Amino acid sequence: MSTPIDGTAATANTEIDRGFFGHPRGLSTLFFTEMWERFSYYGMRALLTLYMTSKVAEGGLGFSEAYSSAIYATYVSSVWYLPLVGGWLADKVLGARRAVLIGGIVIACGHYSMAIDSLPTFYAALLLIALGTGLLKPNISTMVGQLYEPDDKRRDAGFSIFYMGINLGAFISPFVTGFLAQSVTFKNVITRMGLNPAHSWHWGFAAAGVGMTLGVIQYVLGGKRLKEAGKKPTRESTAKLSTQGFDVVTIALSVVGALVGAAFGYRFDAGWVSVPFWTVCGYFIGYLGGTTRLLKGDELKRVLVIFILVVFSVIFWMTYEQAGSSMTLFADRLTRNQIFGWSFPSSFWQSVPAIFVIILAPIFAFIWQKMGDRQPSSPAKFAFGLMFAGIAFGVITIAASLTGAGRVSPWWLAVVYFIQTMGEMCLSPVGLSTISKLSPVRMVGLMMGVWFLSISIGSYIAGRTTALFEKGTPEILTRAFGIFSGITLAAALLLAVLTPLIKKMTPRAQSA
Numbered sequence: 481m482s483t484p485i486d487g488t489a490a491t492a493n494t495e496i497d498r499g500f501f502g503h504p505r506g507l508s509t510l511f512f513t514e515m516w517e518r519f520s521y522y523g524m525r526a527l528l529t530l531y532m533t534s535k536v537a538e539g540g541l542g543f544s545e546a547y548s549s550a551i552y553a554t555y556v557s558s559v560w561y562l563p564l565v566g567g568w569l570a571d572k573v574l575g576a577r578r579a580v581l582i583g584g585i586v587i588a589c590g591h592y593s594m595a596i597d598s599l600p601t602f603y604a605a606l607l608l609i610a611l612g613t614g615l616l617k618p619n620i621s622t623m624v625g626q627l628y629e630p631d632d633k634r635r636d637a638g639f640s641i642f643y644m645g646i647n648l649g650a651f652i653s654p655f656v657t658g659f660l661a662q663s664v665t666f667k668n669v670i671t672r673m674g675l676n677p678a679h680s681w682h683w684g685f686a687a688a689g690v691g692m693t694l695g696v697i698q699y700v701l702g703g704k705r706l707k708e709a710g711k712k713p714t715r716e717s718t719a720k721l722s723t724q725g726f727d728v729v730t731i732a733l734s735v736v737g738a739l740v741g742a743a744f745g746y747r748f749d750a751g752w753v754s755v756p757f758w759t760v761c762g763y764f765i766g767y768l769g770g771t772t773r774l775l776k777g778d779e780l781k782r783v784l785v786i787f788i789l790v791v792f793s794v795i796f797w798m799t800y801e802q803a804g805s806s807m808t809l810f811a812d813r814l815t816r817n818q819i820f821g822w823s824f825p826s827s828f829w830q831s832v833p834a835i836f837v838i839i840l841a842p843i844f845a846f847i848w849q850k851m852g853d854r855q856p857s858s859p860a861k862f863a864f865g866l867m868f869a870g871i872a873f874g875v876i877t878i879a880a881s882l883t884g885a886g887r888v889s890p891w892w893l894a895v896v897y898f899i900q901t902m903g904e905m906c907l908s909p910v911g912l913s914t915i916s917k918l919s920p921v922r923m924v925g926l927m928m929g930v931w932f933l934s935i936s937i938g939s940y941i942a943g944r945t946t947a948l949f950e951k952g953t954p955e956i957l958t959r960a961f962g963i964f965s966g967i968t969l970a971a972a973l974l975l976a977v978l979t980p981l982i983k984k985m986t987p988r989a990q991s992a
Contacts, residue, residue: 503638504627506709509702511642514620515649516695517584520591520688521559521613523653526830527661528552529808529946531681539678541602545809545950550750552805553943555606557757560936562614564929567622569615570710576619576626577703577710583615584696591689595682605685619710626709640845644838651834653691657684658827684827730770737766757940764933771926779920781985786918786927788982789911790934792862795971796907797938799869799964800900803833806945807893810876810957813949816887829893836901844905858914859982863975865907870969872899873961880957918986 500508532548534540543551570579590608593601624642628635660666661684667677741762745754772783811817812826848855856864872895879892911931919927948960 503634503641504707505705506627506702506707507624507638507641509699509705510620510624510627511645512702513580513584513695513699514642515645516691516698517587517613517616517620518646518649519653519656520587520649520692520695521609521653522650522830522834523657523688523691524591524594524609524685525556525804526654526658526808526827527681527684528555529805530812530827531661533809533946533949534681537678539597539676539681541599545952546947547750547753549805549944549946550753551606552946553940554753554757555610556801556804556943557936557940558610559613559617560932560939561760562610563618563932564614566614566616567618570619570622574615575710575712576623577706578712579615579619580623580710581696581699583612583617583619584692584699586612587616588612588689588692588696591685591692594685595689597679597682623706623710627706640841643841647834647837647841649691651831651838653688654827654830656691657687658825658830660684660687662825662827727770729773730767733766733770734763735766737762737764737769741765757936761933761937764929768926768930771923775920779923782918782920783923783927785982785986786915786930788978789859789862789914790930792866792971792975793907793911793931793934794938794941795968796862796866796869796903797935798941799873799968800904801935801939801942802945802964803830803897803900805943806948806961807876807896809946809949809952810880811893813952814880814883814887814957815890815893817890819890829897832894832897833901833904836898837904840901840905841909844909857979857983858910859975859979861906861910863972863979865903865905865910866968866972866975868899868903868906870965870967870972872896872903873965873968875899877958877961877965880954880961882954883957884954 500506500511529548529552530540532541532543532551533545534542536542566579566583570576574582586608590605590610590612593605593608621642624639625635628638661681666683667680670680670683671677738759739762741758741760742755744762745756745758746752749758772780775783808826808829811829815826815829817824817826817828875892876896879888879896882888912928915927915931916924945960948957
């Protein structure tokens with residue numbers, strides 16, 4: 481699921497605040513804000529692909545699977561690269577606290593726009609939610625870090641509590657929005673009210689907006705608990721940022737990269753819909769080329785290791801993030817959504833990864849702590865994560881091969897999500913920690929951006945897999961899922977082979 485960003489700054493609070501289960505009271509404000517934000521995000525995401533591909537007569541947009549995949553991929557990838565802009569705005573102009581408030585309001589407006597049955601408001605909603613998430617996502621996590629002094633031993637536990645809030649919201653929301661959007665029971669209710677049952681999708685989207693609104697309200701009411709965390713940056717700090725300019729080569733490479741990326745996306749992908757993603761990718765490739773071209777010695781080795789891990793991160797997320805695209809349609813069209821005699825909407829499946837995270841996170845934390853110095857290195861954990869992701873897609877490949885005889889058992893998807901979550905537990909929590917430890921001190925922010933860009937790229941590739949269902953025969957799906965499984969397992973094997981070399985390239989970070 482979502483990964484919190486560890487803020488490095490700390491407030492100058494002199495008294496120890498233990499008002500929220502031994503942690504600062506401000507943690508409760510941020511916990512519930514993020515819980516409701518994730519409630520709104522995952523509640524809407526559970527419906528998005530289904531809504532776009534449903535027939536107009538059923539209240540959907542009637543988009544083709546290919547066009548829906550382009551829209552979904554562009555949207556979900558932007559949720560991961562726009563936080564880079566949101567973090568910069570908070571550091572230079574707004575301050576984290578104000579950025580979170582504005583972001584929450586913009587997100588809520590986006591969800592309410594989705595509640596209106598029109599095409600212009602649909603596109604406007606996606607833009608608003610993406611922009612709002614870009615403001616809220618990085619800065620609320622930064623504020624969690626600012627609640628603690630740098631040497632406060634409660635910090636890691638605080639982020640663990642915050643992480644549980646993320647997954648609690650992700651777990652609850654599909655049940656609420658899915659019931660409103662898809663269940664026959666609720667369709668009958670609004671029919672008796674004299675309303676069109678085909679518009680039930682928009683009740684689900686509205687519920688996501690209500691969730692974000694509740695998050696904003698409690699954030700404002702609990703603002704005093706945050707004390708100095710997230711206050712507007714001082715003139716001294718903004719002046720320091722303004723002196724960190726680009727050199728001419730970096731500017732030139734960034735502009736050229738952005739133009740080439742935009743042209744590539746327009747010509748070879750999905751036209752204007754794909755231009756934003758490819759422009760961002762091209763810009764970052766150019767920018768990274770400019771900023772890293774003069775690195776030497778130990779710094780160069782560390783950055784090369786980060787780039788190696790980022791490539792494998794892309795491969796992991798391109799399989800994991802299919803939960804909102806190809807896996808959603810597999811659940812809706814090819815799975816018997818019934819268990820122990822109880823039928824449920826296909827969107828309920830979006831809650832399954834979150835509940836597995838809630839169950840497995842403390843188990844994996846205990847295992848790593850118990851192993852101590854004997855636990856695998858970070859690259860080895862990445863390899864395990866890829867291995868589990870590859871095995872999961874091996875399972876869905878087998879399930880796809882059986883769909884020629886009709887819908888398959890729901891236990892296939894349950895097993896897939898369980899194995900995928902084990903992979904996430906090996907890779908996701910380790911990723912940011914590894915990047916922060918390997919990055920040269922003067923490039924930590926940039927390398928964090930590279931990590932989030934890897935998730936964005938992986939999410940974009942995952943989003944495009946919805947197009948597989950345009951024909952959607954068992955043979956096509958089996959071949960496609962099998963290819964994903966093979967690529968991921970091959971990547972896991974390759975990374976396992978490279979792990980000793982990677983450890984030699986980072987002699988000071990072998991314990992990372």
